[in-house]
Amino acid sequence: MQGSQNIIETIDLVKDYDSMEGKIRALDNLNVKIPSGAVALIGPNGSGKSTLIRTILGLLEPTEGQIIINQEKNHGNLRGNIGYFPEQNILITKVNAVKFISHFGQLSGLSKSRSMQRTHEVLDYVGLGEERYRVVEKYSTGMKQRLLFASALVHDPDLIILDEPTSGLSPEGREEMLGLIKEINKKYNKSILFSTHILKDVExxxxxxxxxxxxxxxxxxxxxxxxxxxxxxxxxxxxxNKDEVLNELIKQGYIASLSKERICIESDGSMELDKITEIVTKLNSRLISLKNHEPNLQDLFLHLIDRDIDQYNNGGI
Ligand SMILES: Nc1ncnc2c1ncn2[C@@H]1O[C@H](COP(=O)(O)OP(=O)(O)OP(=O)(O)O)[C@@H](O)[C@H]1O
Ligand SMILES: [Mg+2]
Structure with a gap:
């Protein structure tokens, strides 16, 4: 499925839920274009990521609009070509990993023997080979995540959709999971769509x-x-002399502002820290700390939301 065309498109997609408080619009006229390759779906809690994924998979009916998979509107059979790693932990089960995964394989249309063969391959691949006959219920969080990943791979789909695959994992578990996802995409040429809260995962x-x-x-x-x-x-x-320092920075052309008693200076990456130190010393102020701030997902959201509001105000959207 890797190439330049979109593998999934939605046209004016709307999904409303009925709840006690009334109608909740979870997807609001979405026109998403998902190309092949590795695509991240990001957004704060409740922004509609899981709803979009579940609607694409056909687990939820759209309220309005269309979903086009591989340029086809009637795509019931194409969904068999998608692997799904769900958000909720559905692994409360007393069977072992081999039984669990081979069952998934058969549900996805593989014959019993082919499913068993693939089961052993994917369990080895995700690093659960030695644990394959242990009851799934007893697995650690990291093992459960890897098992879910194996269930999304067993029928060898071209597109794998993962809903928060790194949530709840230790830093090492996260790295391992990201490594597997990256390998599936780059080495095995599979398309990936995954949702996350972590900007580093995306990058x-x-x-x-x-x-x-x-x-x-x-x-x-x-x-x-x-x-x-x-x-x-x-x-x-x-x-x-905080205010004096701030005013001098602005006078010298920096975009700077005060936030929580600290001065935030926008940087294009080439800014010299020496120059700022010089300004501080010149104004008889004392430097407590000076550091580069790595933008996180929260900064990105705030920036994109601002940009969105600006575009809206300027008639751009
Ligand atoms: N079954 C449901 N019934 C009613 N409202 C729902 C249901 N599922 C989701 N919602 C609402 O729809 C909106 C989108 O939820 P969704 O779970 O798709 O967000 P999300 O981006 O996946 O969030 P998270 O990051 O927390 O997983 C939220 O306002 C949520 O409360
Ligand atoms: Mg979700």
Whole structure:
């Protein structure tokens, strides 16, 4: 499925849930274009990531709009070509991993013997080979995540959709899971769509990202574009003459502001820290700390939301 065309498109997709408080619009006229390759779906809690994934998989009926998979509207059979790693832990089961995965394989249309063969291959691949006859219920969180990944791979689909595959994992578990996902994409040429809250996960795997907020798209495009719009900042703390330092920075052309008693200076990456130190000393202030701030997902959301509001106000959307 790797190539340049979109593997999934949605047209004016709407999903409403009925709840005690009334109707909840979880997806609000989405026009998503998902290319082949490795694509991240990012957004805060409740932004609609899982709803979008479940609607694409046919587990939820859209309220309005269409989903096109591989350029086909009638795509019931194409969904068999998708592997799914669900958000909720559904592994409360007393069977062992071999039984669990081979059952998934058969549900996905493999014959009994082919499913068994694939089961052993994928369990080895995700690193559960030695634990294959242990009861799944007794697995650690990391093992359960790997087992779910194996269940998404057993029928050898071309596209694998993973809903928060790294959530709840230790740093090492996360690295291992990311390594497997990366390998599936790069070495085995599978397309990946995965949702996450962690910007570092996105940067290490994806070529493309879709950012949702309150059921709407606030960004879709190449990861390079995200890198460009992510503003780096320098955080400066001084213990006196704060306002003078801030004014001098602004006078010298820096984009700077005060936040929580610290001075935040926008950086294009080439800014010299020496120059800022010089300004602080010149104004008889004392430097407490000066450091580069690596933008996180929260910064990115805030920036994209601002950008979205600006575009809306300027009639751009
Ligand atoms: N079964 C449901 N019934 C009613 N409302 C729902 C249901 N499932 C989701 N919602 C609501 O739809 C919106 C989108 O939820 P969704 O689970 O798709 O978000 P998400 O981006 O996956 O969030 P998270 O990061 O927490 O997993 C939220 O407002 C949520 O409360
Ligand atoms: Mg979710």
């Amino acid at each position: 290490s795997i994806c070529d493309y990202a879709i950012v949702l907020n309150k059921g709407k798209i606030i960004f879709q495009g190449g990861i390079e574009e995200i890198r460009k719009i992510q503003k780096k900042t320098i955080i400066l703390e001084v213990d006196n």
